[in-house]
Amino acid sequence: MFGLIPKDEKFFKLFKDMTENIIEGAKLLKDMLDNFENPAESQRNIKELEHKGDAITHSIIKKLNTTFVTPLDREDIYELASKLDDILDLIDVCAQRVIMYNVESIPPQAKSLGFIILQSCIVVDKAVAMLGKQSNEQLFALCVEINALENEADRVCREAISVLFDEEKDPFQLIKWKEIYETLEKATDKCEDAANILESVVVKNA
Protein backbone atom coordinates (compact mmCIF):
# COMPACT_ATOMS: atom_id res chain seq x y z
CA MET A 1 0.00 0.00 0.00
CA PHE A 2 2.70 2.44 1.04
CA GLY A 3 4.54 1.66 -2.16
CA LEU A 4 1.67 3.16 -4.06
CA ILE A 5 1.45 6.49 -2.30
CA PRO A 6 1.18 9.57 -4.50
CA LYS A 7 4.32 11.32 -5.62
CA ASP A 8 3.42 14.47 -3.69
CA GLU A 9 5.67 13.83 -0.73
CA LYS A 10 5.46 17.29 0.74
CA PHE A 11 3.81 15.96 3.88
CA PHE A 12 6.73 13.64 4.48
CA LYS A 13 9.07 16.59 3.96
CA LEU A 14 7.16 18.61 6.58
CA PHE A 15 7.26 15.71 9.03
CA LYS A 16 11.00 15.45 8.47
CA ASP A 17 11.31 19.19 9.22
CA MET A 18 9.38 18.58 12.40
CA THR A 19 11.48 15.70 13.68
CA GLU A 20 14.70 17.52 12.85
CA ASN A 21 13.44 20.47 14.84
CA ILE A 22 12.60 18.13 17.73
CA ILE A 23 16.14 16.69 17.66
CA GLU A 24 17.49 20.25 17.78
CA GLY A 25 15.37 20.92 20.89
CA ALA A 26 16.46 17.67 22.54
CA LYS A 27 20.12 18.56 21.89
CA LEU A 28 19.64 21.96 23.52
CA LEU A 29 17.98 20.37 26.54
CA LYS A 30 20.75 17.79 26.88
CA ASP A 31 23.35 20.52 26.65
CA MET A 32 21.45 22.64 29.19
CA LEU A 33 21.44 19.76 31.67
CA ASP A 34 25.01 18.61 30.98
CA ASN A 35 26.75 21.96 31.14
CA PHE A 36 24.26 24.17 32.98
CA GLU A 37 26.17 27.26 31.90
CA ASN A 38 23.49 29.64 30.76
CA PRO A 39 20.25 27.76 31.48
CA ALA A 40 18.03 30.81 30.93
CA GLU A 41 19.46 31.24 27.43
CA SER A 42 19.06 27.52 26.69
CA GLN A 43 15.45 27.76 27.77
CA ARG A 44 14.82 30.73 25.48
CA ASN A 45 16.39 28.89 22.55
CA ILE A 46 14.26 25.82 23.21
CA LYS A 47 11.15 28.01 23.38
CA GLU A 48 12.09 29.47 20.00
CA LEU A 49 12.34 25.97 18.50
CA GLU A 50 9.00 25.19 20.06
CA HIS A 51 7.44 28.15 18.24
CA LYS A 52 9.10 26.99 15.03
CA GLY A 53 7.58 23.55 15.64
CA ASP A 54 4.14 25.12 16.05
CA ALA A 55 4.60 26.88 12.72
CA ILE A 56 5.46 23.58 11.00
CA THR A 57 2.42 21.91 12.57
CA HIS A 58 0.33 24.79 11.32
CA SER A 59 1.76 24.37 7.77
CA ILE A 60 0.79 20.70 7.87
CA ILE A 61 -2.78 21.57 8.87
CA LYS A 62 -2.97 24.31 6.24
CA LYS A 63 -1.70 21.88 3.64
CA LEU A 64 -4.31 19.33 4.70
CA ASN A 65 -6.96 21.97 4.05
CA THR A 66 -5.82 22.63 0.50
CA THR A 67 -4.66 19.20 -0.61
CA PHE A 68 -7.11 16.86 -2.23
CA VAL A 69 -5.14 13.63 -2.17
CA THR A 70 -2.90 12.96 0.80
CA PRO A 71 -0.36 10.15 1.18
CA LEU A 72 -2.02 8.98 4.43
CA ASP A 73 -5.48 9.39 5.90
CA ARG A 74 -6.11 13.03 6.75
CA GLU A 75 -6.83 12.25 10.39
CA ASP A 76 -3.63 10.24 10.73
CA ILE A 77 -1.55 13.09 9.35
CA TYR A 78 -3.27 15.38 11.81
CA GLU A 79 -2.80 12.96 14.70
CA LEU A 80 0.88 12.32 13.95
CA ALA A 81 1.60 16.04 13.63
CA SER A 82 -0.01 16.74 16.98
CA LYS A 83 1.84 13.90 18.75
CA LEU A 84 5.17 15.10 17.35
CA ASP A 85 4.26 18.59 18.48
CA ASP A 86 3.71 17.23 22.00
CA ILE A 87 7.30 15.94 22.19
CA LEU A 88 8.85 19.37 21.73
CA ASP A 89 6.21 20.87 24.04
CA LEU A 90 7.37 18.54 26.78
CA ILE A 91 11.04 19.29 26.12
CA ASP A 92 10.11 22.94 26.52
CA VAL A 93 8.23 22.24 29.76
CA CYS A 94 11.31 20.42 31.12
CA ALA A 95 13.51 23.44 30.41
CA GLN A 96 10.89 25.73 31.94
CA ARG A 97 10.71 23.68 35.13
CA VAL A 98 14.48 23.85 35.59
CA ILE A 99 14.34 27.66 35.30
CA MET A 100 11.12 28.12 37.26
CA TYR A 101 12.38 26.02 40.17
CA ASN A 102 15.58 27.95 40.22
CA VAL A 103 17.71 24.86 40.70
CA GLU A 104 21.36 25.21 41.53
CA SER A 105 22.90 22.18 39.87
CA ILE A 106 21.85 19.16 37.86
CA PRO A 107 22.10 15.67 39.39
CA PRO A 108 23.48 12.84 37.21
CA GLN A 109 20.06 11.17 36.88
CA ALA A 110 18.63 14.27 35.20
CA LYS A 111 21.56 14.24 32.77
CA SER A 112 20.88 10.56 32.00
CA LEU A 113 17.26 11.42 31.27
CA GLY A 114 18.36 14.25 28.93
CA PHE A 115 20.53 11.72 27.09
CA ILE A 116 17.69 9.20 26.78
CA ILE A 117 15.30 11.89 25.50
CA LEU A 118 17.75 12.81 22.74
CA GLN A 119 18.24 9.15 21.77
CA SER A 120 14.51 8.68 21.64
CA CYS A 121 13.99 11.75 19.42
CA ILE A 122 16.65 10.47 17.03
CA VAL A 123 14.81 7.15 16.71
CA VAL A 124 11.48 8.97 16.23
CA ASP A 125 13.10 10.90 13.38
CA LYS A 126 14.28 7.64 11.78
CA ALA A 127 10.85 6.04 12.18
CA VAL A 128 9.04 9.02 10.66
CA ALA A 129 11.52 9.01 7.76
CA MET A 130 10.45 5.44 6.98
CA LEU A 131 6.79 6.29 6.60
CA GLY A 132 5.83 5.45 3.05
CA LYS A 133 9.28 4.21 2.17
CA GLN A 134 10.42 1.06 3.87
CA SER A 135 9.15 -2.23 5.08
CA ASN A 136 6.83 -2.26 8.05
CA GLU A 137 9.18 -4.58 9.89
CA GLN A 138 11.89 -1.95 10.06
CA LEU A 139 9.44 0.68 11.29
CA PHE A 140 8.14 -1.75 13.93
CA ALA A 141 11.70 -2.40 15.08
CA LEU A 142 12.25 1.34 15.57
CA CYS A 143 9.02 1.55 17.58
CA VAL A 144 10.31 -1.27 19.79
CA GLU A 145 13.50 0.76 20.28
CA ILE A 146 11.47 3.82 21.31
CA ASN A 147 9.54 1.69 23.80
CA ALA A 148 12.81 0.35 25.23
CA LEU A 149 14.12 3.90 25.68
CA GLU A 150 10.91 4.86 27.46
CA ASN A 151 11.30 1.87 29.79
CA GLU A 152 14.87 2.89 30.53
CA ALA A 153 13.80 6.49 31.24
CA ASP A 154 11.12 5.13 33.54
CA ARG A 155 13.68 3.07 35.45
CA VAL A 156 16.11 5.99 35.79
CA CYS A 157 13.26 8.25 36.95
CA ARG A 158 12.09 5.72 39.56
CA GLU A 159 15.59 5.30 40.94
CA ALA A 160 16.15 9.05 41.00
CA ILE A 161 12.97 9.53 43.03
CA SER A 162 13.93 6.70 45.40
CA VAL A 163 17.25 8.43 46.01
CA LEU A 164 15.42 11.71 46.60
CA PHE A 165 13.23 10.15 49.29
CA ASP A 166 16.32 8.59 50.89
CA GLU A 167 18.56 11.64 50.86
CA GLU A 168 16.66 14.89 50.42
CA LYS A 169 15.79 16.43 53.77
CA ASP A 170 13.95 19.49 52.42
CA PRO A 171 10.40 18.65 51.30
CA PHE A 172 10.32 21.68 48.97
CA GLN A 173 13.43 20.49 47.13
CA LEU A 174 11.99 17.00 46.96
CA ILE A 175 8.77 18.29 45.37
CA LYS A 176 10.72 20.30 42.81
CA TRP A 177 13.06 17.52 41.76
CA LYS A 178 10.39 14.83 41.77
CA GLU A 179 8.46 16.93 39.28
CA ILE A 180 11.51 17.67 37.11
CA TYR A 181 12.38 13.97 36.90
CA GLU A 182 8.78 13.07 36.10
CA THR A 183 8.57 15.76 33.41
CA LEU A 184 11.79 14.52 31.80
CA GLU A 185 10.40 11.00 31.84
CA LYS A 186 7.15 12.25 30.30
CA ALA A 187 9.06 13.55 27.26
CA THR A 188 9.99 9.94 26.47
CA ASP A 189 6.31 8.97 26.97
CA LYS A 190 5.44 11.45 24.23
CA CYS A 191 7.98 9.80 21.92
CA GLU A 192 6.26 6.51 22.69
CA ASP A 193 2.86 8.05 21.90
CA ALA A 194 4.21 9.12 18.51
CA ALA A 195 5.58 5.60 17.98
CA ASN A 196 2.15 4.19 18.79
CA ILE A 197 0.54 6.42 16.17
CA LEU A 198 3.16 5.36 13.61
CA GLU A 199 2.48 1.74 14.48
CA SER A 200 -1.28 2.17 14.17
CA VAL A 201 -0.95 4.04 10.87
CA VAL A 202 1.12 1.19 9.49
CA VAL A 203 -1.30 -1.40 10.84
CA LYS A 204 -4.22 0.47 9.29
CA ASN A 205 -2.57 0.69 5.89
CA ALA A 206 -1.12 -2.82 5.97
Place this chain on the structure above:
Amino acid sequence: MFGLIPKDEKFFKLFKDMTENIIEGAKLLKDMLDNFENPAESQRNIKELEHKGDAITHSIIKKLNTTFVTPLDREDIYELASKLDDILDLIDVCAQRVIMYNVESIPPQAKSLGFIILQSCIVVDKAVAMLGKQSNEQLFALCVEINALENEADRVCREAISVLFDEEKDPFQLIKWKEIYETLEKATDKCEDAANILESVVVKNA
Protein backbone atom coordinates in the same frame (compact mmCIF):
# COMPACT_ATOMS: atom_id res chain seq x y z
CA MET B 1 -18.90 19.59 2.61
CA PHE B 2 -20.36 21.21 5.71
CA GLY B 3 -22.70 23.22 3.50
CA LEU B 4 -24.29 19.97 2.42
CA ILE B 5 -24.98 18.48 5.85
CA PRO B 6 -28.43 17.02 6.41
CA LYS B 7 -31.19 19.18 7.80
CA ASP B 8 -31.43 17.09 10.98
CA GLU B 9 -29.48 19.45 13.16
CA LYS B 10 -30.46 17.90 16.46
CA PHE B 11 -26.87 16.93 17.18
CA PHE B 12 -25.80 20.54 16.86
CA LYS B 13 -28.63 21.51 19.21
CA LEU B 14 -27.41 18.95 21.78
CA PHE B 15 -23.85 20.20 21.49
CA LYS B 16 -25.12 23.73 22.03
CA ASP B 17 -26.94 22.54 25.18
CA MET B 18 -23.69 21.01 26.33
CA THR B 19 -21.55 24.09 25.84
CA GLU B 20 -24.16 26.32 27.47
CA ASN B 21 -24.16 23.99 30.45
CA ILE B 22 -20.34 24.16 30.55
CA ILE B 23 -20.47 27.98 30.56
CA GLU B 24 -22.92 27.79 33.47
CA GLY B 25 -20.45 25.61 35.36
CA ALA B 26 -17.53 27.90 34.58
CA LYS B 27 -19.54 30.88 35.83
CA LEU B 28 -20.29 29.11 39.11
CA LEU B 29 -16.61 28.22 39.55
CA LYS B 30 -15.53 31.80 38.83
CA ASP B 31 -18.09 33.10 41.30
CA MET B 32 -17.00 30.53 43.89
CA LEU B 33 -13.38 31.66 43.58
CA ASP B 34 -14.14 35.39 43.38
CA ASN B 35 -16.55 35.64 46.29
CA PHE B 36 -15.86 32.49 48.30
CA GLU B 37 -19.08 33.01 50.24
CA ASN B 38 -20.66 29.59 50.30
CA PRO B 39 -18.11 27.38 48.56
CA ALA B 40 -19.78 24.14 49.62
CA GLU B 41 -23.04 25.24 47.98
CA SER B 42 -21.18 26.37 44.82
CA GLN B 43 -19.54 22.97 44.65
CA ARG B 44 -22.91 21.20 44.98
CA ASN B 45 -24.37 23.36 42.21
CA ILE B 46 -21.43 22.62 39.94
CA LYS B 47 -21.79 18.90 40.64
CA GLU B 48 -25.47 19.19 39.64
CA LEU B 49 -24.50 20.79 36.32
CA GLU B 50 -21.94 18.07 35.84
CA HIS B 51 -24.70 15.44 36.21
CA LYS B 52 -26.82 17.42 33.74
CA GLY B 53 -23.83 17.40 31.35
CA ASP B 54 -23.56 13.61 31.69
CA ALA B 55 -27.24 13.34 30.79
CA ILE B 56 -26.73 15.43 27.63
CA THR B 57 -23.71 13.33 26.66
CA HIS B 58 -25.84 10.26 27.16
CA SER B 59 -28.59 11.73 24.91
CA ILE B 60 -26.02 12.29 22.20
CA ILE B 61 -24.83 8.68 22.41
CA LYS B 62 -28.41 7.39 22.46
CA LYS B 63 -29.20 9.51 19.42
CA LEU B 64 -26.12 8.14 17.65
CA ASN B 65 -27.50 4.66 18.22
CA THR B 66 -30.84 5.43 16.63
CA THR B 67 -29.89 7.86 13.88
CA PHE B 68 -29.01 6.54 10.47
CA VAL B 69 -27.49 9.62 8.87
CA THR B 70 -25.48 11.96 11.07
CA PRO B 71 -24.16 15.40 10.16
CA LEU B 72 -20.60 14.36 11.10
CA ASP B 73 -18.84 11.04 11.35
CA ARG B 74 -20.26 9.00 14.21
CA GLU B 75 -16.88 8.68 15.91
CA ASP B 76 -16.27 12.42 15.71
CA ILE B 77 -19.61 13.19 17.33
CA TYR B 78 -18.73 10.70 20.05
CA GLU B 79 -15.23 12.10 20.47
CA LEU B 80 -16.40 15.72 20.60
CA ALA B 81 -19.12 14.90 23.13
CA SER B 82 -16.62 13.16 25.38
CA LYS B 83 -14.07 15.99 25.18
CA LEU B 84 -16.74 18.56 26.05
CA ASP B 85 -17.82 16.34 28.91
CA ASP B 86 -14.21 16.39 30.17
CA ILE B 87 -14.26 20.19 30.48
CA LEU B 88 -17.11 20.23 32.97
CA ASP B 89 -15.61 17.23 34.76
CA LEU B 90 -12.45 19.23 35.34
CA ILE B 91 -14.40 22.29 36.49
CA ASP B 92 -16.10 20.00 38.99
CA VAL B 93 -12.74 18.55 40.12
CA CYS B 94 -11.46 22.11 40.69
CA ALA B 95 -14.42 22.91 42.92
CA GLN B 96 -13.99 19.60 44.74
CA ARG B 97 -10.31 20.26 45.43
CA VAL B 98 -11.11 23.65 46.96
CA ILE B 99 -13.61 22.00 49.32
CA MET B 100 -11.56 18.88 49.99
CA TYR B 101 -8.46 20.87 50.89
CA ASN B 102 -10.48 23.04 53.18
CA VAL B 103 -8.79 26.22 52.02
CA GLU B 104 -9.38 29.44 53.89
CA SER B 105 -9.16 32.06 51.17
CA ILE B 106 -8.53 32.30 47.45
CA PRO B 107 -5.32 33.92 46.16
CA PRO B 108 -5.58 36.30 43.19
CA GLN B 109 -3.88 33.85 40.82
CA ALA B 110 -6.63 31.29 41.38
CA LYS B 111 -9.21 33.97 40.59
CA SER B 112 -7.34 34.81 37.38
CA LEU B 113 -7.45 31.16 36.40
CA GLY B 114 -11.20 31.04 37.10
CA PHE B 115 -11.60 34.03 34.79
CA ILE B 116 -9.53 32.42 32.00
CA ILE B 117 -11.48 29.15 32.29
CA LEU B 118 -14.76 31.02 31.79
CA GLN B 119 -13.37 32.93 28.79
CA SER B 120 -12.17 29.70 27.28
CA CYS B 121 -15.55 27.98 27.74
CA ILE B 122 -17.26 30.93 26.04
CA VAL B 123 -14.97 30.57 23.02
CA VAL B 124 -15.53 26.79 22.95
CA ASP B 125 -19.27 27.49 22.84
CA LYS B 126 -18.78 29.86 19.89
CA ALA B 127 -16.57 27.36 18.06
CA VAL B 128 -19.03 24.50 18.54
CA ALA B 129 -21.85 26.77 17.31
CA MET B 130 -19.93 27.21 14.04
CA LEU B 131 -19.77 23.52 13.27
CA GLY B 132 -21.62 22.97 10.03
CA LYS B 133 -22.45 26.63 9.62
CA GLN B 134 -19.57 28.93 8.94
CA SER B 135 -16.29 29.05 7.14
CA ASN B 136 -13.46 26.94 8.45
CA GLU B 137 -11.30 30.05 8.79
CA GLN B 138 -13.53 31.48 11.50
CA LEU B 139 -13.56 28.20 13.40
CA PHE B 140 -9.76 27.98 13.13
CA ALA B 141 -9.49 31.53 14.50
CA LEU B 142 -11.55 30.53 17.54
CA CYS B 143 -9.32 27.49 18.08
CA VAL B 144 -6.31 29.80 18.02
CA GLU B 145 -8.04 31.92 20.66
CA ILE B 146 -8.61 28.85 22.86
CA ASN B 147 -4.92 27.94 22.50
CA ALA B 148 -3.93 31.48 23.50
CA LEU B 149 -6.12 31.25 26.62
CA GLU B 150 -4.52 27.94 27.51
CA ASN B 151 -1.07 29.51 27.15
CA GLU B 152 -2.11 32.37 29.40
CA ALA B 153 -3.50 29.95 32.01
CA ASP B 154 -0.23 28.06 31.83
CA ARG B 155 1.75 31.23 32.45
CA VAL B 156 -0.44 32.28 35.40
CA CYS B 157 -0.20 28.78 36.88
CA ARG B 158 3.61 28.73 36.57
CA GLU B 159 3.94 32.12 38.22
CA ALA B 160 1.54 31.14 40.99
CA ILE B 161 3.62 28.04 41.73
CA SER B 162 6.86 30.06 41.69
CA VAL B 163 5.33 32.41 44.25
CA LEU B 164 4.27 29.41 46.34
CA PHE B 165 7.82 28.06 46.43
CA ASP B 166 9.12 31.50 47.35
CA GLU B 167 6.62 32.34 50.06
CA GLU B 168 4.83 29.30 51.44
CA LYS B 169 6.61 27.90 54.45
CA ASP B 170 4.21 25.00 55.11
CA PRO B 171 4.85 22.06 52.74
CA PHE B 172 1.29 20.78 53.23
CA GLN B 173 -0.19 24.09 52.09
CA LEU B 174 2.21 24.17 49.16
CA ILE B 175 1.12 20.69 48.04
CA LYS B 176 -2.55 21.67 48.28
CA TRP B 177 -2.25 24.92 46.35
CA LYS B 178 0.13 23.54 43.75
CA GLU B 179 -2.49 20.92 42.95
CA ILE B 180 -5.38 23.41 42.89
CA TYR B 181 -3.50 25.69 40.49
CA GLU B 182 -2.57 22.74 38.28
CA THR B 183 -6.15 21.47 38.25
CA LEU B 184 -7.47 24.91 37.28
CA GLU B 185 -4.91 25.03 34.49
CA LYS B 186 -5.94 21.55 33.37
CA ALA B 187 -9.50 22.78 32.78
CA THR B 188 -8.13 25.06 30.05
CA ASP B 189 -6.17 22.08 28.65
CA LYS B 190 -9.49 20.29 28.25
CA CYS B 191 -10.87 23.27 26.32
CA GLU B 192 -7.82 23.00 24.08
CA ASP B 193 -8.43 19.27 23.60
CA ALA B 194 -11.97 20.08 22.46
CA ALA B 195 -10.58 22.74 20.11
CA ASN B 196 -8.18 20.15 18.69
CA ILE B 197 -11.05 17.78 17.98
CA LEU B 198 -12.99 20.60 16.29
CA GLU B 199 -9.95 21.42 14.21
CA SER B 200 -9.42 17.80 13.19
CA VAL B 201 -13.10 17.35 12.35
CA VAL B 202 -12.95 20.38 10.08
CA VAL B 203 -9.68 19.20 8.51
CA LYS B 204 -11.18 15.77 7.89
CA ASN B 205 -14.28 17.16 6.23
CA ALA B 206 -12.45 19.91 4.31
Place this chain on the structure above:
Amino acid sequence: MFGLIPKDEKFFKLFKDMTENIIEGAKLLKDMLDNFENPAESQRNIKELEHKGDAITHSIIKKLNTTFVTPLDREDIYELASKLDDILDLIDVCAQRVIMYNVESIPPQAKSLGFIILQSCIVVDKAVAMLGKQSNEQLFALCVEINALENEADRVCREAISVLFDEEKDPFQLIKWKEIYETLEKATDKCEDAANILESVVVKNA
Protein backbone atom coordinates in the same frame (compact mmCIF):
# COMPACT_ATOMS: atom_id res chain seq x y z
CA MET C 1 -23.88 -5.44 12.19
CA PHE C 2 -22.11 -7.40 14.92
CA GLY C 3 -24.28 -10.35 14.12
CA LEU C 4 -22.68 -10.47 10.70
CA ILE C 5 -19.04 -10.50 11.79
CA PRO C 6 -16.80 -13.08 10.15
CA LYS C 7 -16.40 -16.46 11.74
CA ASP C 8 -12.69 -15.86 12.38
CA GLU C 9 -13.05 -14.98 16.03
CA LYS C 10 -9.37 -15.23 16.90
CA PHE C 11 -9.25 -11.55 17.76
CA PHE C 12 -11.99 -12.02 20.32
CA LYS C 13 -10.05 -14.97 21.73
CA LEU C 14 -6.92 -12.82 22.08
CA PHE C 15 -8.90 -10.05 23.77
CA LYS C 16 -10.30 -12.63 26.18
CA ASP C 17 -6.75 -13.81 26.94
CA MET C 18 -5.87 -10.20 27.61
CA THR C 19 -8.70 -9.48 30.02
CA GLU C 20 -8.14 -12.76 31.86
CA ASN C 21 -4.50 -11.79 32.28
CA ILE C 22 -5.59 -8.37 33.57
CA ILE C 23 -7.88 -10.00 36.15
CA GLU C 24 -4.95 -12.16 37.25
CA GLY C 25 -2.86 -9.02 37.76
CA ALA C 26 -5.65 -7.26 39.66
CA LYS C 27 -6.00 -10.31 41.93
CA LEU C 28 -2.27 -10.26 42.70
CA LEU C 29 -2.41 -6.54 43.47
CA LYS C 30 -5.43 -6.98 45.75
CA ASP C 31 -3.69 -9.83 47.54
CA MET C 32 -0.49 -7.79 47.84
CA LEU C 33 -2.40 -4.93 49.47
CA ASP C 34 -4.61 -7.13 51.65
CA ASN C 35 -1.96 -9.41 53.07
CA PHE C 36 1.28 -7.53 52.47
CA GLU C 37 3.28 -10.65 53.18
CA ASN C 38 5.85 -10.74 50.44
CA PRO C 39 5.20 -7.51 48.53
CA ALA C 40 8.43 -7.75 46.51
CA GLU C 41 7.42 -11.17 45.24
CA SER C 42 3.90 -9.95 44.42
CA GLN C 43 5.40 -7.10 42.47
CA ARG C 44 7.63 -9.46 40.48
CA ASN C 45 4.66 -11.70 39.67
CA ILE C 46 2.63 -8.70 38.51
CA LYS C 47 5.53 -7.55 36.33
CA GLU C 48 5.61 -11.03 34.80
CA LEU C 49 1.91 -10.80 33.94
CA GLU C 50 2.52 -7.37 32.50
CA HIS C 51 5.14 -8.83 30.16
CA LYS C 52 2.69 -11.58 29.23
CA GLY C 53 0.12 -8.86 28.48
CA ASP C 54 2.61 -7.09 26.21
CA ALA C 55 3.12 -10.35 24.34
CA ILE C 56 -0.63 -10.75 23.81
CA THR C 57 -0.90 -7.14 22.59
CA HIS C 58 1.95 -7.87 20.22
CA SER C 59 0.14 -10.98 18.91
CA ILE C 60 -2.92 -8.86 18.22
CA ILE C 61 -0.89 -6.33 16.25
CA LYS C 62 0.94 -9.09 14.36
CA LYS C 63 -2.41 -10.68 13.54
CA LEU C 64 -3.72 -7.33 12.30
CA ASN C 65 -0.80 -7.21 9.92
CA THR C 66 -1.52 -10.58 8.39
CA THR C 67 -5.31 -10.70 8.48
CA PHE C 68 -7.27 -9.39 5.57
CA VAL C 69 -10.75 -9.24 7.04
CA THR C 70 -11.11 -8.33 10.70
CA PRO C 71 -14.26 -8.51 12.82
CA LEU C 72 -13.93 -4.83 13.75
CA ASP C 73 -12.17 -1.87 12.18
CA ARG C 74 -8.41 -2.36 12.29
CA GLU C 75 -7.88 0.89 14.20
CA ASP C 76 -10.49 -0.05 16.79
CA ILE C 77 -8.84 -3.39 17.43
CA TYR C 78 -5.56 -1.59 17.82
CA GLU C 79 -7.05 1.07 20.09
CA LEU C 80 -8.85 -1.44 22.31
CA ALA C 81 -5.74 -3.59 22.65
CA SER C 82 -3.68 -0.59 23.69
CA LYS C 83 -6.25 0.60 26.25
CA LEU C 84 -6.46 -2.87 27.79
CA ASP C 85 -2.69 -2.94 27.88
CA ASP C 86 -2.76 0.33 29.82
CA ILE C 87 -4.86 -1.22 32.61
CA LEU C 88 -2.27 -3.83 33.47
CA ASP C 89 0.50 -1.25 33.06
CA LEU C 90 -1.16 0.84 35.75
CA ILE C 91 -1.64 -2.16 38.04
CA ASP C 92 2.07 -2.77 37.64
CA VAL C 93 2.89 0.87 38.39
CA CYS C 94 0.78 0.63 41.58
CA ALA C 95 2.75 -2.39 42.76
CA GLN C 96 6.01 -0.67 41.85
CA ARG C 97 5.12 2.43 43.84
CA VAL C 98 4.39 0.37 46.95
CA ILE C 99 7.83 -1.26 46.67
CA MET C 100 9.70 1.87 45.59
CA TYR C 101 8.28 3.91 48.46
CA ASN C 102 9.22 1.21 50.89
CA VAL C 103 5.93 1.47 52.77
CA GLU C 104 5.51 -0.33 56.05
CA SER C 105 1.84 -1.19 56.05
CA ILE C 106 -1.24 -0.73 53.91
CA PRO C 107 -4.06 1.56 55.10
CA PRO C 108 -7.66 0.35 54.64
CA GLN C 109 -8.37 2.88 51.88
CA ALA C 110 -5.64 1.39 49.70
CA LYS C 111 -7.16 -2.06 50.25
CA SER C 112 -10.58 -0.70 49.21
CA LEU C 113 -9.04 0.68 46.05
CA GLY C 114 -7.42 -2.70 45.32
CA PHE C 115 -10.86 -4.29 45.69
CA ILE C 116 -12.50 -1.77 43.35
CA ILE C 117 -9.76 -2.24 40.74
CA LEU C 118 -10.39 -5.99 40.71
CA GLN C 119 -14.15 -5.49 40.40
CA SER C 120 -13.63 -3.11 37.54
CA CYS C 121 -11.31 -5.52 35.69
CA ILE C 122 -13.91 -8.27 36.08
CA VAL C 123 -16.56 -6.04 34.46
CA VAL C 124 -14.14 -5.05 31.67
CA ASP C 125 -13.62 -8.75 30.99
CA LYS C 126 -17.40 -9.26 30.76
CA ALA C 127 -17.83 -6.26 28.49
CA VAL C 128 -15.04 -7.37 26.14
CA ALA C 129 -16.57 -10.87 26.04
CA MET C 130 -19.79 -9.31 24.69
CA LEU C 131 -18.14 -7.68 21.71
CA GLY C 132 -19.69 -9.16 18.62
CA LYS C 133 -21.99 -11.40 20.59
CA GLN C 134 -24.68 -9.69 22.54
CA SER C 135 -27.01 -6.76 22.41
CA ASN C 136 -25.55 -3.30 22.67
CA GLU C 137 -27.78 -2.57 25.64
CA GLN C 138 -26.03 -5.16 27.77
CA LEU C 139 -22.62 -3.86 26.79
CA PHE C 140 -23.71 -0.30 27.58
CA ALA C 141 -24.96 -1.45 30.99
CA LEU C 142 -21.52 -2.92 31.76
CA CYS C 143 -19.87 0.33 30.70
CA VAL C 144 -22.16 2.17 33.13
CA GLU C 145 -21.02 -0.26 35.84
CA ILE C 146 -17.36 0.46 35.05
CA ASN C 147 -18.05 4.20 35.27
CA ALA C 148 -19.75 3.71 38.64
CA LEU C 149 -16.72 1.81 39.92
CA GLU C 150 -14.46 4.60 38.74
CA ASN C 151 -16.62 7.13 40.58
CA GLU C 152 -16.43 5.05 43.73
CA ALA C 153 -12.63 4.76 43.44
CA ASP C 154 -12.48 8.50 42.97
CA ARG C 155 -14.50 9.05 46.14
CA VAL C 156 -12.36 6.64 48.18
CA CYS C 157 -9.19 8.27 46.86
CA ARG C 158 -10.42 11.76 47.73
CA GLU C 159 -11.36 10.72 51.25
CA ALA C 160 -8.06 8.93 51.74
CA ILE C 161 -6.16 12.07 50.74
CA SER C 162 -8.31 14.23 53.03
CA VAL C 163 -7.46 11.91 55.90
CA LEU C 164 -3.77 12.13 54.95
CA PHE C 165 -3.83 15.92 55.14
CA ASP C 166 -5.62 15.75 58.48
CA GLU C 167 -3.44 13.13 60.13
CA GLU C 168 -0.05 12.72 58.46
CA LYS C 169 2.56 14.93 60.06
CA ASP C 170 5.46 13.89 57.81
CA PRO C 171 5.33 15.64 54.40
CA PHE C 172 7.45 12.89 52.81
CA GLN C 173 4.97 10.22 53.87
CA LEU C 174 2.10 12.37 52.66
CA ILE C 175 3.70 12.75 49.23
CA LYS C 176 4.27 9.00 48.97
CA TRP C 177 0.76 7.96 49.98
CA LYS C 178 -0.98 10.68 47.99
CA GLU C 179 0.75 9.32 44.91
CA ILE C 180 -0.03 5.69 45.71
CA TYR C 181 -3.73 6.49 46.21
CA GLU C 182 -3.81 8.50 43.00
CA THR C 183 -2.08 5.74 41.06
CA LEU C 184 -4.55 3.15 42.35
CA GLU C 185 -7.40 5.44 41.33
CA LYS C 186 -5.82 5.88 37.89
CA ALA C 187 -6.03 2.13 37.29
CA THR C 188 -9.83 2.46 37.42
CA ASP C 189 -9.59 5.44 35.03
CA LYS C 190 -7.86 3.12 32.57
CA CYS C 191 -10.75 0.64 32.90
CA GLU C 192 -13.09 3.53 32.11
CA ASP C 193 -10.99 4.47 29.07
CA ALA C 194 -11.36 0.90 27.81
CA ALA C 195 -15.13 1.10 28.44
CA ASN C 196 -15.25 4.32 26.43
CA ILE C 197 -13.53 2.62 23.50
CA LEU C 198 -15.97 -0.28 23.72
CA GLU C 199 -18.85 2.16 23.77
CA SER C 200 -17.53 4.09 20.77
CA VAL C 201 -16.87 0.88 18.82
CA VAL C 202 -20.45 -0.20 19.41
CA VAL C 203 -21.77 3.25 18.50
CA LYS C 204 -19.71 3.24 15.31
CA ASN C 205 -20.95 -0.16 14.24
CA ALA C 206 -24.55 0.41 15.35
